[in-house]
Amino acid sequence: MKKLFLKLLLLSLPVTIPAMVVALFPLPSNSSVLAIIDKHRRLKQTESPRLVLAGGSNLAYGIDSGRIQDALNIPVINAGLNAGFGLGRILDDLVSRLNSGDILLIAPEYDHFSSSWNGTEIALWNGDGTAYNLIFDAHQYRLLVKPTVYGFPSGFLSYLQSRKKRVSDFKNNIFAKTPPIPNPLAQLRDGFNEYGDYVKHLTMENRELVSYEPIENIEARYLARFFRLVDTFSKRGVTVLISYPSYEEALFLASEPFIRELDAAFRDRGVTVISSPEDFAFPWDCFYDTVYHLNAKGRERRTSRLIRDLARYVP
Numbered sequence: 001m002k003k004l005f006l007k008l009l010l011l012s013l014p015v016t017i018p019a020m021v022v023a024l025f026p027l028p029s030n031s032s033v034l035a036i037i038d039k040h041r042r043l044k045q046t047e048s049p050r051l052v053l054a055g056g057s058n059l060a061y062g063i064d065s066g067r068i069q070d071a072l073n074i075p076v077i078n079a080g081l082n083a084g085f086g087l088g089r090i091l092d093d094l095v096s097r098l099n100s101g102d103i104l105l106i107a108p109e110y111d112h113f114s115s116s117w118n119g120t121e122i123a124l125w126n127g128d129g130t131a132y133n134l135i136f137d138a139h140q141y142r143l144l145v146k147p148t149v150y151g152f153p154s155g156f157l158s159y160l161q162s163r164k165k166r167v168s169d170f171k172n173n174i175f176a177k178t179p180p181i182p183n184p185l186a187q188l189r190d191g192f193n194e195y196g197d198y199v200k201h202l203t204m205e206n207r208e209l210v211s212y213e214p215i216e217n218i219e220a221r222y223l224a225r226f227f228r229l230v231d232t233f234s235k236r237g238v239t240v241l242i243s244y245p246s247y248e249e250a251l252f253l254a255s256e257p258f259i260r261e262l263d264a265a266f267r268d269r270g271v272t273v274i275s276s277p278e279d280f281a282f283p284w285d286c287f288y289d290t291v292y293h294l295n296a297k298g299r300e301r302r303t304s305r306l307i308r309d310l311a312r313y314v315p
Helices: 002-024 032-045 065-072 087-095 130-137 156-175 220-235 249-254 256-268 296-310
Strands: 051-055 076-078 103-107 239-242
Touching: 032 076, 032 130, 051 065, 051 087, 065 076, 065 296, 087 220, 130 156, 220 239, 249 256
Parallel strands: 051 076, 051 103, 103 239
Antiparallel strands: none
C-alpha cells in the first residue's frame, strides 16, 4: 500500500507542483486589490466617531472624501474598492472594524440586488473572480463564504487563469531584454489617496464608456440579507445611512422601475435613506470609463450633492 501511495504521489508531482506555484504566486505589491490593506490600516488608526463609506468602485472612483471631511468636520474613510467583492462580503468585512458612534454610509452598486449582472447570470451579491483576490491575495480568508450572508464567489476558473497568466508574465519579464512598459491606464494601489479615493484617473482623458444592460428584477433573498447586515451594524451602535451610486442617466432611465422599487424597499424597511437616486444620475460626459466611474467633473458634482445630503445626519 505504501509503495502504491508513493507511486501515485510521484506521478502527481508534475501536476501538483505547477498548480501550487500558480495558486501561491503573489500579486504584485502595487495591485489595486491590495489597497484594501491600506483602507483597513486607516480604519484601525482613525479614532471614532468616523464616517465610513461602503460600496464598490462607484465610491472609489466617485467621491472626494477630503472635501466631505472638511465640510462635515468628521474623519472620512472611503472603504469602497470593487463591486466584484460582493456587497455581503464588503459589509461583513466592516462589521468588526466599526465601533459604536461611527456612521456607515452604504452606496451599493444597483447590480448587487439583482440575480444577473450586465445580462449574465452572475449574482454580484456573492462576488465574482476578483473576490478571490481579496480572499487569497489580501489574506482575508474568513471572507470566503458565510452561508447565511453570502455564498462562494463565481469565476474561480477565471481567477486561476489570471494567476497562471501572472506566472507566465513574470517569467517573460525575467528573460526580457528590455523591461516591460507599464500600462498607464491600469488601476494600481498607489492611485489611491490617504482617504481611500482613487485619484489617478482624474487628470486623464475619458475612455470609451463601457455600458451595462438595464437591471430588471430585485432578488428578494439578497435584499433580506442586506437588511440583516444593516441590523447587525445598528445593534453595535453604528448609524447606517443609505445613498445611491453614480449612474449614467440613459441607463438610469432604462433601469428606473428597478431603482424605484429598490428605493421603496429601503424606505419601507425603515432604513435611513438620505438621497434620491435621480440626484446621482449624470450625463455620459461625467464618466471616465464605465457607467459607475466618474471623472473629475462628475466627482465634484456628486460630492457636493452628497455633502448636502449628509449634513442633515452628521452631528
